[in-house]
Amino acid sequence: DIQMTQSPSSLSASVGDRVTITCQASQDINKYLNWFQQKPGKAPKLLIYDASNSDPGVPSRFSASGSGTDFTFTINSLQPDDFATYYCQQYENLPYTFGRGTKLEIK
Amino acid sequence: EVQLVESGGALVRPGRSLRLSCSTSGFKFDDYAVSWFRHAPEKGLEWLGFIRKKAFGGTTEYAASVKGRFNISRDDSKSIAYLQMTSLKTEDTAVYYCARGYCTGVVCYWGQGTLVTVSS
Numbered sequence: 001d002i003q004m005t006q007s008p009s010s011l012s013a014s015v016g017d018r019v020t021i022t023c024q025a026s027q028d029i030n031k032y033l034n035w036f037q038q039k040p041g042k043a044p045k046l047l048i049y050d051a052s053n054s055d056p057g058v059p060s061r062f063s064a065s066g067s068g069t070d071f072t073f074t075i076n077s078l079q080p081d082d083f084a085t086y087y088c089q090q091y092e093n094l095p096y097t098f099g100r101g102t103k104l105e106i107k
Numbered sequence: 108e109v110q111l112v113e114s115g116g117a118l119v120r121p122g123r124s125l126r127l128s129c130s131t132s133g134f135k136f137d138d139y140a141v142s143w144f145r146h147a148p149e150k151g152l153e154w155l156g157f158i159r160k161k162a163f164g165g166t167t168e169y170a171a172s173v174k175g176r177f178n179i180s181r182d183d184s185k186s187i188a189y190l191q192m193t194s195l196k197t198e199d200t201a202v203y204y205c206a207r208g209y210c211t212g213v214v215c216y217w218g219q220g221t222l223v224t225v226s227s
Contacts, residue, residue, distance in 0.1 A: 044152060049211070049215075055214060091209065095168075095170045
């Protein structure tokens, strides 16, 4: 199985900050990576697919890049609604696997 | 409007079985695969498996953690997908979600989830 190493596991930041989360795959996954946002008690929401493509309606402050094994996800100018947990997920190979998540908290 | 609604979650004893349903509306169900995921307390998200659409054989794939115990099926006449869970373990306690398609590209609709608690 492909292991997804996501870091950091938690992050404290303030409204207006820029934050970056990284995800490393244990083998080449090409561009086949999703980024999800999940809030407590809610279903995950897809923000980014194919490593860098934003889902329709996702604010432009969310961006991502990478290919192969190394990926980054960035939120520019954090808004109060952005405090949540973020997950990467690969879909190059079955089983599809997730990173362990990054909990973004308000400083 | 695309909607997926999971149901069937309950408190069950270890070793017992439970069937979850994923009722859908707002799209042509038989044109899509259906995926299942779960989120265990204090743990991350886990992909459980999917069922392909009938045109692609209606075949299934599973995560190793549930293969042989869980079975995904679909009833296209009712636009419902099912997750049959057997030999439940305490570590299967989680909120279970279904999603339209494989969630491997643009737009991924999820249900609101249903809670399964496995405890003696």
